[in-house]
Amino acid sequence: MSATENTPLPKAQPPVKFTGLKLSAPKKYAAGVPALISTAKHIIEETEPGRGFKTLMRLNQKKGVDCPGCAWPDPDDHRSALGEYCENGAKAIAEELDKKRADAQFFKQNSVYELSLLSDYEIGKKGRLEEPMVLYKGEQYYTPISWDNAFELIGKELNKLNHPDEAVFYTSGRTSNEAAFLYQLFVRQFGTNNLPDCSNMCHESSGVALGETTGIGKGSVKLEDFYETELIIILGQNPGTNHPRMMSALQKAKKNGATIISVNPLQEAGLISFINPQHPLEMLGSGTTLSDEYLQVKINGDLPLFKALIKLLYEKEQTNPGSVFDLDFINNKTKGYQDLIESIKEYDLEELAVGSGISLSEIRKVAEIIASKKKIIACWAMGLTQHKNSVKTIAEIVNLLLLKGSIAKPGAGTCPVRGHSNVQGDRTMGIYEKPSDSFLNNLEKVFHFKAPRKHGYDTVDAIKAMERGKAHVFIGMGGNFLSATPDTEYTAKALRNCRLTVHVSTKPNRSHFVHGEVALILPCLARTDKDIQASGPQFVTVENSMGVVHSSEGTLEPKSNKLKSECAIVAGMAKATLKSETTVNWDELVSNYDNIRDVIEKTIPGFDNYNQRARIPEGFYLPNCAREGTFSSIGGAALLTVNDWEEIKLESNQFILMTIRTHDQFNTTIYGLHDRYRGIYNERRVLMMNKNDMQKHGLNERDNVNIISHFNGEKRVAERFLVIPYNIPEQCLATYFPEANVLVPIDSYADRSQTPTSKSVIVTVERL
Numbered sequence: 001m002s003a004t005e006n007t008p009l010p011k012a013q014p015p016v017k018f019t020g021l022k023l024s025a026p027k028k029y030a031a032g033v034p035a036l037i038s039t040a041k042h043i044i045e046e047t048e049p050g051r052g053f054k055t056l057m058r059l060n061q062k063k064g065v066d067c068p069g070c071a072w073p074d075p076d077d078h079r080s081a082l083g084e085y086c087e088n089g090a091k092a093i094a095e096e097l098d099k100k101r102a103d104a105q106f107f108k109q110n111s112v113y114e115l116s117l118l119s120d121y122e123i124g125k126k127g128r129l130e131e132p133m134v135l136y137k138g139e140q141y142y143t144p145i146s147w148d149n150a151f152e153l154i155g156k157e158l159n160k161l162n163h164p165d166e167a168v169f170y171t172s173g174r175t176s177n178e179a180a181f182l183y184q185l186f187v188r189q190f191g192t193n194n195l196p197d198c199s200n201m202c203h204e205s206s207g208v209a210l211g212e213t214t215g216i217g218k219g220s221v222k223l224e225d226f227y228e229t230e231l232i233i234i235l236g237q238n239p240g241t242n243h244p245r246m247m248s249a250l251q252k253a254k255k256n257g258a259t260i261i262s263v264n265p266l267q268e269a270g271l272i273s274f275i276n277p278q279h280p281l282e283m284l285g286s287g288t289t290l291s292d293e294y295l296q297v298k299i300n301g302d303l304p305l306f307k308a309l310i311k312l313l314y315e316k317e318q319t320n321p322g323s324v325f326d327l328d329f330i331n332n333k334t335k336g337y338q339d340l341i342e343s344i345k346e347y348d349l350e351e352l353a354v355g356s357g358i359s360l361s362e363i364r365k366v367a368e369i370i371a372s373k374k375k376i377i378a379c380w381a382m383g384l385t386q387h388k389n390s391v392k393t394i395a396e397i398v399n400l401l402l403l404k405g406s407i408a409k410p411g412a413g414t415c416p417v418r419g420h421s422n423v424q425g426d427r428t429m430g431i432y433e434k435p436s437d438s439f440l441n442n443l444e445k446v447f448h449f450k451a452p453r454k455h456g457y458d459t460v461d462a463i464k465a466m467e468r469g470k471a472h473v474f475i476g477m478g479g480n481f482l483s484a485t486p487d488t489e490y491t492a493k494a495l496r497n498c499r500l501t502v503h504v505s506t507k508p509n510r511s512h513f514v515h516g517e518v519a520l521i522l523p524c525l526a527r528t529d530k531d532i533q534a535s536g537p538q539f540v541t542v543e544n545s546m547g548v549v550h551s552s553e554g555t556l557e558p559k560s561n562k563l564k565s566e567c568a569i570v571a572g573m574a575k576a577t578l579k580s581e582t583t584v585n586w587d588e589l590v591s592n593y594d595n596i597r598d599v600i601e602k603t604i605p606g607f608d609n610y611n612q613r614a615r616i617p618e619g620f621y622l623p624n625c626a627r628e629g630t631f632s633s634i635g636g637a638a639l640l641t642v643n644d645w646e647e648i649k650l651e652s653n654q655f656i657l658m659t660i661r662t663h664d665q666f667n668t669t670i671y672g673l674h675d676r677y678r679g680i681y682n683e684r685r686v687l688m689m690n691k692n693d694m695q696k697h698g699l700n701e702r703d704n705v706n707i708i709s710h711f712n713g714e715k716r717v718a719e720r721f722l723v724i725p726y727n728i729p730e731q732c733l734a735t736y737f738p739e740a741n742v743l744v745p746i747d748s749y750a751d752r753s754q755t756p757t758s759k760s761v762i763v764t765v766e767r768l
């Protein structure tokens with residue numbers, strides 16, 4: 001699609017405009033009274049308060065509705081009557097219950113170009129979608145289309161392709177288990193494994209490292225392990241904003257005597273102290289101190305830090321064998337010990353300390369703490385997974401846990417915290433471009449068809465295929481593909497290259513305005529909406545970070561009778577595309593989601609008696625060979641690995657930049673313009689820089705700069721950001737996405753997982 005004289009191309013990037021920056025000192029505690037005020041504000045201002053507060057009382061309760069925010073688990077036992085949600089869970093609910101409507105009239109009055117001039121925040125506040133909308137070739141305005149015509153259009157375009165691999169089927173982590181299973185079934189019946197998902201951009205590096213070292217690409221701990229652990233190490237994660245209820249678990253762990261060590265380039269309020277709104281008396285105080293040690297590593301300094309820790313632990317172990325390492329566990333449950341130790345000996349402690357940005361004395365102090373502990377949990381998020389060497393870093397952390405025998409026992413293990421409510425469930429359901437043969441064999445047996453065996457495109461490869469004209473149809477199940485992915489202008493070109501782009505969404509987002517020749521928006525029911533099918537009201541299931549599968553049922557009357565459930569939308573696309581080719585009775589499956597769960601039970605191990613167990617109020621745990629200590633899928637022994645480290649060399653005028661979220665943001669959904677904990681208000685185009693670096697580069701607070709990334713001789717520019725002094729290590733910078741995603745090169749991704757390196761981009765800063 002190309003711009004014409006009269007119709008410029010819709011904007012792929014958020015508008016370059018300032019909104020009135022206000023600064024204050026960063027907070028030293030998270031939650032407390034401000035969290036209650038913010039919760040009430042979002043519910044009262046954006047929803048019909050009655051519906052809003054009623055929904056909050058069902059949120060994350062047994063037989064309630066699952067929070068569409070992150071994937072932090074709910075307590076297996078007692079759920080708080082005061083509320084089992086956090087401030088950001090409430091914001092997610094306010095988004096779904098938005099009382100405004102982005103209906104046909106709205107699209108009639110606003111062209112896609114005009115809408116693309118708005119910020120992602122403004123677009124998201126336009127309200128819930130009401131009915132299917134189509135944008136025909138050369139048109140500027142979306143117009144209504146019937147569901148049947150929409151499905152027919154999709155079927156026609158897909159069947160026009162020369163090969164099923166010319167289509168891409170993306171999934172965002174909000175999709176329920178039932179819808180995800182149907183989606184992959186439709187796509188594989190269509191004949192491709194092109195099933196990229198948001199996991200590719202977030203915890204793929206965790207999946208690769210954990211799969212190889214512990215036999216399963218998921219974490220091994222349960223929530224209750226936090227209550228009996230001795231030590232929690234939190235790396236590259238900001239729970240105060242991205243997994244807020246985790247702070248309650250950390251508080252309880254502290255009360256039970258645990259030590260907490262945080263490793264993060266930024267001093268995050270949610271790692272410093274927590275005022276628990278569930279304890280009214282606490283509101284009067286300064287809360288519970290969380291971190292006992294805070295290692296403010298430089299960006300990408302985690303691998304050398306853990307190498308230094310292992311080297312120091314080994315040296316201490318040498319003085320008294322068995323006093324530091326769990327030799328029994330190492331000898332009976334692992335392999336690779338000798339190679340690891342030989343490799344560690346090669347490294348120089350001083351060099352490792354410099355590489356981490358932490359003084360050797362601090363590292364020695366932390367090594368002493370670790371040496372004395374037997375039950376250790378390591379938690380991490382994007383701060384570890386979005387670097388070129390992420391798989392190695394995570395494998396090194398696993399090395400430390402294995403040497404300490406700190407896995408497969410109470411109070412110990414791995415904990416990659418998922419950022420999207422069902423991203424883990426989607427992968428379990430088969431949303432994966434590299435499906436295992438055993439999964440495809442089962443699928444063929446249950447559905448009597450030949451499944452495609454050639455691995456498909458992950459997110460990076462899918463963007464490239466569309467940009468190079470090798471893929472012509474993009475279908476997105478949820479999410480905001482353009483704003484979530486790297487190299488914004490490149491991705492925009494890829495989407496514009498398509499003959500058809502389709503987005504299943506609840507609200508407008510920028511991906512709707514940067515589109516293929518023809519575009520469709522298919523409005524689905526939200527998680528809180530009542531889902532009625534032929535057999536009556538339906539519930540869905542999701543899987544949290546700890547591998548608990550549990551139900552979620554929406555009870556709110558949908559505000560439009562032209563919405564469909566994700567499952568019904570998939571069935572509609574499948575029938576219109578596969579026609580008589582299909583071996584699946586889609587209507588029967590959708591008529592009662594028990595039918596979907598029955599076929600899931602037949603296809604995927606661990607879902608025995610699925611329908612019965614899905615009705616257990618607290619849900620059920622899936623098998624986990626790392627938690628069980630069998631490591632069965634990798635031959636019965638966990639793997640100690642050798643992970644070489646090389647320092648990222650920077651020129652004196654270069655920085656390493658990480659893209660992060662504000663406190664008013666969930667992935668690409670912008671709830672508001674404030675980043676309260678960091679003391680940044682009403683502005684998203686800010687660049688956090690160390691005071692000494694500002695001085696060195698002659699920059700003052702609020703100076704206007706361009707950020708330029710440098711990769712393989714290529715330059716990418718993010719225009720106009722306000723420099724602000726911030727407590728961040730020298731030669732390290734932080735700013736927000738999606739505004740900075742334009743800087744992340746499509747070819748810059750983690751080895752082996754292909755996760756875009758959004759946390760380590762080499763940049764320079766140009767003063768305007």
Ligand code: SF4
Nearest residue numbers: 067069070086089245
């Ligand atoms: S911690 Fe995560 S899942 Fe829980 S309420 Fe908050 S956003 Fe939702």
